[in-house]
Amino acid sequence: MTTSATREFDTVLVANRGEIARRIIRTLQTMGIRSVAVYSDADADAPHVREADDAVRIGPAPVAESYLDIDAVIAAARATGAQAIHPGYGFLSESVGLAEACAESGVVFIGPPIDALQIMGDKAKARDHVVRSGVPVVPGFDARGLSDAEIAEEADAVGYPLLVKPSAGGGGKGMEVVETPAGLSAALASARRVALSAFGDDSLILERLIRRPRHIEVQVFGDTHGTVLALGERECTLQRRHQKVIEEAPSAGIPDTTRDRLLEAATQAAASVSYVGAGTVEFLIDADAPDQVFFIEMNTRLQVEHPVTEEVTGLDLVALQIAVAAGGRLDSAPTVRGHAVEARVYAESPERGFLPSTGRILLFDPPQGVRVDAAVETGSEVTGFYDPMIAKVIAFADDRSTALRRLDEALGRTIVLGVDTNIAFLRLLCRDERVRAGDLDTGLIETLLPLDDEPPSPTMLMAASRAVSHVDDALGEARRARRAGQVWESLTGHDRREVWFLTDRGEVICAPGTDGPRSRAAVATDVDGDVWVSEDGRTVHLRPLDRRARMLQRLQAREQRETESGPEARAPMPGSVVAVHVRDGDVVTAGTPLISIEAMKMEHPVLAPHDGTVHLTVAVGDQVRRDQQVAHMTTEEN
Template structure:
């Protein structure tokens, strides 16, 4: 891993003794590490859900700022400012997400004589709003994608403007970033639903439901440029990053430099990024994002500027040797930027999410039974063994970063590191990330933002024999008396003649998978030497092997019988009456009235968790009986509505 330095002059005109980190998870931990290295006292803030989180323990001081929902804690500007005042912090580092692009926080900092480690209020007002940023850079000569600002327009007026621009269109919130709230609209018939969904997410995540609409480029590549500015008027570009591998506009794998764009295009990107930043006298870390047409890489289009540090900043750090957080702090203290260093080598980052790829990437929650990160690569993690992953925040739990002299080697290193990453207790996308690393188009650098969608839906793979054996051996090791006690119970019920049979067939060698399949652990297959096993509070066995994770429920004879009867009942009533929540979360929309007659596939309610919104559909035709209301919290598989089975 690269040794980090800074690129500002040594004599900073102002020294920070205490900095408050207004964030959580891996970015809070990452900022705290740099503060410790710089000899600066760190203050963490936390919600009730994060009282035991690693960033709270690792900071020098910590302040509770509210309840679990972000709107009542991490997005509460007054609470953040009060925490800074109470602890004597001279500056606030907002990280990314939450308040990182908040004009309100920047203004509150100025009023309280606290330094906001970010750009000026003016830059935030212009570049923090996608619509304003678009209009501003157009006047500065930066090319943009055709589109329009929907702020203040009625839905009918939006429809007219959309028709004039042409479909397909991308609908996205003006505020915020991270792909949250973005919707693709193929034709006019889908526009109303997309506008409603985007507004709901935008108001929930950013407190602002303003939208912009842009022409959707058919095979886009997403390239961004890391820029830095200082108070002395210098703006530099620290190279570009390839962020094309995305799903639902959320980045999955990023790399620096990009996967082989023409040098002339790279020069234009860097120049346009600096031009955009200079137009607002930008100070601090920022990222200027562009779209390229994969079939015409000489064309570039500005899409937005993120006025903060990015999730993927580690890949830039690894190829430049810079500590970007330290650089942010020195610039905020008045330091002067040095010329940009040369980019060396190649770095690739994979985002590990708590989600289930085979269930449509639905978020996963629960307690982390074991987190064992790989050695030899950079790991920025939000969790550790024992951490609780809740539905209140973003599902990203770690970033794995591999570095090498060239791209093919870095990609191989990343795949190997993912194979050695163990997360038990929640579903993750690690196996899917390995699939991406091996995809021939990814290896060749033939990328576009729709690549991941071509791999979906993902096939469900059965646990390997070695995983089943590992689960069985874990059970035996966990409770050596289990076999004898089970045999005794069976012999007591059936008579002593059965005890030998019971001993021969028990303990549990059968397991129920999440897909409802019953599998037997083979007697001969060896257990994997690249995995781990743990038991959760419900008695389920979690097994990891080469990046794959399976949850297996042990079944004894009675359990097998009950499962067989249950499965038979489901087959006999092929269309069950219940519509269930696919994930834990909050009901953010109710689309039907109680008693309304619907057809199969009609959206009933929408559930949001970890900033993902998912509709629950009617399983068949019939009359609706709602069992939840707007704002209710639901569990995974909880019944949200029942549909009558009477024929119409």
């Protein structure tokens, strides 16, 4: 799709981590280009570090001190002789500062020109720019420089419901839906905190919320010779909290006239800023009136979901980025064939409100027969410092229904033990009648919530029983084996036909004996002796209990039933306290937000469990563990 480049790179630094760093490194190796990885202290043993030809430490775990440190990235490029830097997506991928630093250092930034970044990398500027070019946009306004009172006036003029979102960045981070004027102030504060933490910029824009939107994006590519092409569209409508979950190419049955309008508008928007490299122009379509198209933003980078476009076009978009950055010329857009669907596997618990999960990956076994872009492998550590996406599973077929079926089957063969995942939920989406019919809108996932936390299946319990009884072989370390053996003896005494476990939802269950038929479930035991079991894409976490532990659990359960709610407010997941909404000693009602915890770039409020006086036990900046007490409530009766 390109002619020969006007220059060549022999070394490229990848300024990112996780699956996108591994993805870029693979292409560099295929092209015969030396790859350089960068890493934080938390990623010293990460797969992308080992797979690169060279690797440079750039700082401690927090992103502001490592992956967002432009000086450290440039220093790494200089030290390794890299002629170019590929930023991947997220982090510094849309950073004007990095592009400018590259220009000053004589290093090629594999991305668009600085002018394009300045205009399209800021949602507010991009909105104003495309309006002047005649591209339709959703009614709204730029809140930069406005006081909260002035924002409230503008919001009233646009009308509710509204969507508050950061001007910088993407990925749905910091977005807040405001239904009425009463909720505006809190939404602004939360969006600013997340935007400042994730992007270093707390500027906001507000837009009218379309009730049944479909999110369609167009992959565009430009070269340094003035050519801009559209490589087809992607359906990104299946979202949760404005974060894409399942994407596909092409879209699920939009009219041809609408598709033509999308491709034309996207090409026009990219050409208006002399765009170079990979970019995505994003639109909203009203599901009830698909002829209405609204520009929402342009992502001046590669996208997480780029594999589905690669599958239907036969292109390597990373190779194309490198070729264009080296002066290659685009000719014509490829023909789109077949259908591809991608599912994002996250370390999170859908049954607990999609709270992120952290821990060591005891076993990662990806499915065969489909494409898998993974950030982890067996032994990897999932921390709270970075995005919770751990893999992408991509299925291709001649038609959409077959692609969805293949994706569902592949997810059923995907094994991740050691952290909670959303795999079972992804399978639920693949099988949903509306999804299969293409009747999509961005609120579809919310209609499936809340999710039931199903008990382990008999075969899962059988596998867990065997893991406990054969823990010596399963762990292979004397210290762990001694502890596990003690647990087994105290669990069962002279009867080795029953094992008792505690589930994550606090239930004590009895597993069957170990003499039944072999289970096909995958099983692993962690350092604490807890058992993780996976079957058909579903994972459960079980804690073995001895007699004394069972008795204590029953007493605690009885006490909990006797009181409507306990006095303690606890952290729902590990993270950092980013806001305290009340003062110590305040009298509040049940459901009042007490603090906000940030984990994996998402904010989660902790609410008062009942009416009473608040006694805080944490402060802003504190790191908290899952289930750690962050406050307790007292009443006059106490």
